[in-house]
Amino acid sequence: xxxxxxxxxxxxxxxxxxxxxxxxxxxxxxxxxxxxxxxxxxxxxxxxxxxxxxxxxxxxxxxxxxxxxxxxxxxxxxxxxxxxxxxxxxxxxxxxxxxxxxxxxxxxxxxxxxxxxxxxxxxxxxxxxxxxxxxxxxxxxxxxxxxxxxxxxxxxxxxxxxxxxxxxxxxxxxxxxxxxxxxxxxxxxxxxxxxxxxxxxxxxxxxxxxxxxxxxxxxxxxxxxxxxxxxxxxxxxxxxxxxxxxxxxxxxxxx
Amino acid sequence: xxxxxxxxxxxxxxxxxxxxxxxxxxxxxxxxxxxxxxxxxxxxxxxxxxxxxxxxxxxxxxxxxxxxxxxxxxxxxxxxxxxxxxxxxxxxxxxxxxxxxxxxxxxxxxxxxxxxxxxxxxxxxxxxxxxxxxxxxxxxxxxxxxxxxxxxxxxxxxxxxxxxxxxxxxxxxxxxxxxxxxxxxxxxxxxxxxxxxxxxxxxxxxxxxxxxxxxxxxxxxxxxxxxxxxxxxxxxxxxxxxxxxxxxxxxxxxx
Numbered sequence: 001x002x003x004x005x006x007x008x009x010x011x012x013x014x015x016x017x018x019x020x021x022x023x024x025x026x027x028x029x030x031x032x033x034x035x036x037x038x039x040x041x042x043x044x045x046x047x048x049x050x051x052x053x054x055x056x057x058x059x060x061x062x063x064x065x066x067x068x069x070x071x072x073x074x075x076x077x078x079x080x081x082x083x084x085x086x087x088x089x090x091x092x093x094x095x096x097x098x099x100x101x102x103x104x105x106x107x108x109x110x111x112x113x114x115x116x117x118x119x120x121x122x123x124x125x126x127x128x129x130x131x132x133x134x135x136x137x138x139x140x141x142x143x144x145x146x147x148x149x150x151x152x153x154x155x156x157x158x159x160x161x162x163x164x165x166x167x168x169x170x171x172x173x174x175x176x177x178x179x180x181x182x183x184x185x186x187x188x189x190x191x192x193x194x195x196x197x198x199x200x201x202x203x204x205x206x207x208x209x210x211x212x213x214x215x216x217x218x219x220x221x222x223x224x225x226x227x228x229x230x231x232x233x234x235x236x237x238x239x240x241x242x243x244x245x246x247x248x249x250x251x252x253x254x255x
Numbered sequence: 256x257x258x259x260x261x262x263x264x265x266x267x268x269x270x271x272x273x274x275x276x277x278x279x280x281x282x283x284x285x286x287x288x289x290x291x292x293x294x295x296x297x298x299x300x301x302x303x304x305x306x307x308x309x310x311x312x313x314x315x316x317x318x319x320x321x322x323x324x325x326x327x328x329x330x331x332x333x334x335x336x337x338x339x340x341x342x343x344x345x346x347x348x349x350x351x352x353x354x355x356x357x358x359x360x361x362x363x364x365x366x367x368x369x370x371x372x373x374x375x376x377x378x379x380x381x382x383x384x385x386x387x388x389x390x391x392x393x394x395x396x397x398x399x400x401x402x403x404x405x406x407x408x409x410x411x412x413x414x415x416x417x418x419x420x421x422x423x424x425x426x427x428x429x430x431x432x433x434x435x436x437x438x439x440x441x442x443x444x445x446x447x448x449x450x451x452x453x454x455x456x457x458x459x460x461x462x463x464x465x466x467x468x469x470x471x472x473x474x475x476x477x478x479x480x481x482x483x484x485x486x487x488x489x490x491x492x493x494x495x496x497x498x499x500x501x502x503x504x505x506x507x508x509x510x
Contacts (some may be wrong), residue, residue: 067476114466214425
């Protein structure tokens with residue numbers, strides 16, 4: 001398949017590399033930012049441009065891996081063509097493509113990508129959606145070349161999947177960040193809690209999160225909760241501490 | 256060493272098993288609850304009791320692995336003796352022992368323990384504190400027999416360590432729990448986000464949490480944040496969603 005990648009950020013980079021590794025032909029990288037276009041184009045040794053009018057019109061697939069807020073404006077500028085147009089966003093409905101193409105689709109890899117960390121695409125669930133059944137099959141087969149877990153997910157379900165991912169990944173990482181700050185402020189290394197982070201993750205491979213829950217909040221130990229609340233200096237972090245403690249207790253009561 | 260274990264919950268069970276495996280002699284299990292005392296006593300094939308007055312006075316170490324709120328009352332009841340008295344709690348100061356013994360100590364394994372999940376004690380950091388230098392050495396050597404990571408941590412530092420652990424473990428697990436509920440309410444399996452959970456954990460082995468942060472909140476994408484806020488039904492979870500999104504943004508600005 002001849003593929004154009006629109007975007008050159010973390011998601012674009014990791015997906016383009018996986019597709020290339022699977023033997024697909026990436027014919028062009030487009031990015032508004034010349035340096036990003038150049039970096040990814042040179043890494044893959046394919047042409048790149050920051051001029052949307054230079055994007056070829058004969059590709060089989062246009063993969064839009066750009067910021068949600070930039071998508072609409074790019075769709076307006078790109079030259080109409082007969083390829084499949086697929087975006088890679090968790091929270092954008094497939095119908096965003098309606099004014100521009102009849103071959104609308106979604107190719108959503110459910111993963112967190114950082115520039116400096118390689119990922120094994122094989123284990124990443126790829127969520128596929130397409131307006132046309134034939135395009136759905138094409139994208140399903142393409143995704144299968146880079147991932148062992150390809151699923152058909154509707155726009156409606158994908159919104160909730162993305163919401164769950166924000167809690168499970170972005171908010172989880174923020175818990176690590178707050179913990180890290182507390183440790184460093186008090187002369188302790190973040191390394192000391194890494195075995196705890198590992199076990200917290202490992203547990204939910206065999207227990208449900210509600211079975212795995214431990215700590216002062218699940219039994220609402222007011223003495224510890226009040227003492228820990230006093231230890232926190234930042235007002236916003238204090239509020240987060242209390243609302244999460246209360247919600248853990250609420251969840252433990254209803255299950 | 257002759258050891259008495261006071262308590263028969265998750266922490267008591269996992270610690271007692273690790274000590275036994277390392278060849279230490281556990282001479283008695285005490286628990287207020289007969290069934291718990293019996294279960295652990297029979298698992299280790301050692302005497303057990305629910306009568307505090309039956310606890311022998313000739314042990315070298317009394318390890319208190321009970322609920323924080325129960326500790327003071329047990330200390331009042333136990334027959335005075337010459338062994339080391341060590342509690343296993345994150346948030347209790349060593350001076351709780353002052354009225355009862357001069358051989359006060361702390362033996363705090365920094366880990367989350369669940370009954371139905373075995374843990375490898377070798378990688379668990381064990382935080383040691385003791386009023387007497389000789390007791391500190393005894394406990395350090397004992398801990399070294401079951402863990403490769405033994406550290407001297409003061410009561411003051413341990414409070415902050417426990418606070419960090421609540422964020423990194425208990426609150427992280429609650430993020431998993433909310434994600435799980437969102438998925439299940441919308442006909443999606445929790446399994447679909449497990450690769451994302453793994454990568455979220457894996458990342459912080461090579462990146463700092465602030466480097467690893469991704470998602471709509473770090474760039475404060477108001478469009479996604481408002482849409483996701485609308486998807487959440489529970490008022491408390493809505494509040495948590497907003498306060499965490501704002502705090503991620505705040506952290507990203509200051510770093």
